Amino acid sequence: MTKAPLPSWADTAARRRILDFVARVTHPGGRDYVPPADRVAVFDNDGTLWVEHPLYTQGMFAMDRAKSMAASHPELAATPAYQAMMRQDLPALAACGKQAVVELLLQLHAHATEESFAVEVRTWLAEARHPRFERLYTALAYQPMRELLAYLSANDFRNFIVTAGGIDFVRAFCEEVYGVPRERVIGSSNKTELKLNGRRAEIRKLAELQSFDEYAAKPVNIALHIGRRPIVAFGNSDGDMAMLQYADSGPGRRLVMLLRHDDEEREYAYDRDTHVGRLDVALATAAERGWTVVSMKEDWLKVFKEKAR
């Protein structure tokens, strides 16, 4: 006998909706059957696949980088985001907004090559620890979501991550942590250029933002990278709403989900009143359209994988 799927999910309506949806779309000859080519699922990352409080992980990374690069980047010193970083003032930094943090990070990493940037991110992720949980950030991927990714994958879905975080930041760990190949990450990006370093052709990051992958940019970038409308979409904030609407409004059966952070004890509780992962309009829309709202508190038996002893 194979193990029951989604073991970290409580036996509630949310889990049953997922199982029912997958059974229907994979049942050959059934009226909801979807051929494997069309089984595309999209997931937001921050707050959907891993912890985003007190600040997006990439913000924490940027803060550490900013400290070490202050001397060489005096032109950044005047920006509010940079100053908040230097003061380690998380609320102030969060108040600057995700785009300001992403743009600052682009500035900090202009001229990095794709390879050198990946090494930098991996080195940081191997050491930096979350201030509350005191664990590596990659250990704060949600166990129920890792199980969901694996379950969909086993049912011939192709999972994509669609994040407002940097595309190459997430690509530095997506394979090990989520089992999602790098080419299935869509995210915010800066412009890059091809440079010849002797005979070696390298991709170098430029300081200019190319796409800030939130709100309507998510479906726009899904169309660019995937070229097919997803049938499963999972988010947790207003920034994901356009992506959820886009997945929802295709023909046939759809599974659209929102994760609600209502578990102060095991993780965090926030919705309308937060600078990080604000959930307001999307929650009202979910009620109106019958999207599944997953309660971290009620629907998950476990939030994180246990610490190795």
Place this chain on the structure above:
Amino acid sequence: MTKAPLPSWADTAARRRILDFVARVTHPGGRDYVPPADRVAVFDNDGTLWVEHPLYTQGMFAMDRAKSMAASHPELAATPAYQAMMRQDLPALAACGKQAVVELLLQLHAHATEESFAVEVRTWLAEARHPRFERLYTALAYQPMRELLAYLSANDFRNFIVTAGGIDFVRAFCEEVYGVPRERVIGSSNKTELKLNGRRAEIRKLAELQSFDEYAAKPVNIALHIGRRPIVAFGNSDGDMAMLQYADSGPGRRLVMLLRHDDEEREYAYDRDTHVGRLDVALATAAERGWTVVSMKEDWLKVFKEKAR
């Protein structure tokens, strides 16, 4: 016994180089071993996977569209590319360059949704015929290249198409013709926007070019879409050279190939003196760097699949 791979390839150095490369990078424990995650192969489309003379297939499509849309797009009537199209003057149209043709096509299709555009392309491909071969354009995919795609795929490579043609044009037939999933197509693109049509969220094409995917844009877009340097690259013109250099200059063993059109009898013969698929600098570079130049005439037993009787 399984069939010998690449049956439409003659038993020449080109075929042996491919088989040798694949044997080396897939041999566990061998010094050239490459794990499946890193087995990324990139292919140009026009002139590499299918016929590009007397004009890129998308140019033929545009020409047919232009005729039917002349009345509703008077502002385009003044452009040289449009006038050449209306006169069916292929040399003049080719002389306008690939970018002019792509941009005109973008103009013609502004406001199409991703779904309506795909239907339009598929309808055209199901009927339009190549002027010399009198066959559907999709029947003019090179049989040896289809075999190569399948062979790499069977050896756990992920094949990507990297084309100066429109990303959504190629996505309308890549799965049926090449066995390449839509999300593995990278190409020229126009800007798009998300529009709400009642409650339905749709991606609509805008008239503005986002990326013309040729020369240095190819590696730049590979980095954006794939996030990993390919170990196999196959092209046929100077527009592919940056992509070939990029694949070639990573660490470890690489397979870099150029298709040479030297078979006037079965297909076409052209290199330096052509407006479509010019091959000049890349050929010199191939000699200098030891890239494999595949001769259509000498290395392929067959160019196209036989006509069904």
